[in-house]
Amino acid sequence: MDQFAVKVFVRLRPSVLDPAGEATKSASIKLGAEGIKSLRIGKMIEVKIEGNGENEVREKIDLLCDRLFANTVIEDYEYSLKKL
Amino acid sequence: MDNFTVGVVVFPGSNCDRDVLWALEGCLDIRTKYLWHESSDLSDVDAIVLPGGFSYGDYLRCGAIARFSPLINALDDFVKSGRRVLGICNGFQILTESGFLPGVLTANKNLNFICDDVELDIVSLKGGWFNDGGKKQTIKLPIAHGEGRYYCDSDTLKKLVDSELIALKYKNNPNGSSFDIAGITNEKGNVLGLMPHPERACDETIGGTDGLFTLKSLILK
Numbered sequence: 001m002d003q004f005a006v007k008v009f010v011r012l013r014p015s016v017l018d019p020a021g022e023a024t025k026s027a028s029i030k031l032g033a034e035g036i037k038s039l040r041i042g043k044m045i046e047v048k049i050e051g052n053g054e055n056e057v058r059e060k061i062d063l064l065c066d067r068l069f070a071n072t073v074i075e076d077y078e079y080s081l082k083k084l
Numbered sequence: 085m086d087n088f089t090v091g092v093v094v095f096p097g098s099n100c101d102r103d104v105l106w107a108l109e110g111c112l113d114i115r116t117k118y119l120w121h122e123s124s125d126l127s128d129v130d131a132i133v134l135p136g137g138f139s140y141g142d143y144l145r146c147g148a149i150a151r152f153s154p155l156i157n158a159l160d161d162f163v164k165s166g167r168r169v170l171g172i173c174n175g176f177q178i179l180t181e182s183g184f185l186p187g188v189l190t191a192n193k194n195l196n197f198i199c200d201d202v203e204l205d206i207v208s209l210k211g212g213w214f215n216d217g218g219k220k221q222t223i224k225l226p227i228a229h230g231e232g233r234y235y236c237d238s239d240t241l242k243k244l245v246d247s248e249l250i251a252l253k254y255k256n257n258p259n260g261s262s263f264d265i266a267g268i269t270n271e272k273g274n275v276l277g278l279m280p281h282p283e284r285a286c287d288e289t290i291g292g293t294d295g296l297f298t299l300k301s302l303i304l305k
Contacts, residue, residue, distance in 0.1 A: 019193055
C-alpha cells in the first residue's frame with residue numbers, strides 16, 4: 001500500500017456571492033492594505049490516505065470531494081497529491 | 085387516524101426538536117415520538133419532521149454531515165412511499181444537502197444571524213402544506229438563521245417556477261435568497277423544506293398561530 005498526502009481546495013463558484021469574503025475585504029481595506037481587487041474565502045482540507053497506487057487514491061478523493069467536501073451546486077474543488 | 089404518529093428526528097445539535105414536539109402534541113394533539121438519527125427503522129411513524137438546530141455543529145456545511153446518518157439513508161424509501169416529510173430550517177438544509185430538494189442554503193447576504201418575524205406569500209398549494217381553503221395568501225412566521233440564503237442555478241430555478249414547487253416567498257427578502265424563496269416542495273409535494281419556523285407560531289401567547297396549519301397538514305394522506 002502506498003500512502004499519499006492530499007490537499008483539497010474547496011472554493012465558492014465565481015458566480016456565487018461570498019459575504020464572508022466581502023466582509024474580510026472590507027476589513028483589509030480598513031487595515032490600510034491597498035490594491036485589493038477581490039477577496040474570496042474557501043476551505044483547505046488535508047487528508048492522509050493509503051491505497052494501491054495513485055489512480056485508486058484519486059478515485060477515493062474524487063468521491064469524497066464530490067459527495068462530501070464540496071457541494072457542487074455552489075462550490076468547485078481541486079486537489080494536489082503527494083506520495084509519502 | 086388515532087394512531088397517526090409523527091417522528092421528530094434528533095441529531096446531535098438539534099435544538100428545535102422539543103418545540104416541534106410541544107407544537108404537535110400540546111397544540112394539535114398529534115401523537116409524536118423522537119427518532120434518534122442513528123435509527124433506520126421508520127416502520128412505526130407516518131410522517132417525519134427534521135427540526136431546526138445545528139446538526140453536527142454545522143461542520144463543513146449546514147446539513148452536510150447529517151446527510152450520512154442511518155436515518156437519512158432510510159428516508160429515501162420513506163419519501164418514495166408517499167409519506168410526508170417536513171424540514172424546518174436546519175431540516176431544510178439537510179433536505180437540500182441530501183438531494184431530496186434541489187438547491188442549497190448558504191450564508192445570509194448581510195452575514196447577520198437574523199431572528200425576526202417575516203411576512204410570507206403562499207405561492208403554491210402543492211402538497212397541501214398551506215392549503216387552508218384560501219383563507220390566507222400571506223402568513224407571518226418567525227425566522228432564526230445565519231445560513232438561509234437559498235441558491236440554485238437558473239435551470240433549477242426555472243423548473244421550480246414551472247412545476248410550482250416554490251411554496252413560500254419572503255415579502256421583504258431578509259437574507260438574499262434567489263427569487264425570494266423561503267420554502268420549496270419536491271415534485272410529488274410530500275416533502276416540504278422551509279427556513280421559517282411554523283412550530284414557533286402555534287399559540288397566540290407567543291405571537292401567532294400561522295404555523296398551525298402547516299404542522300397539522302403532516303397528517304394529510
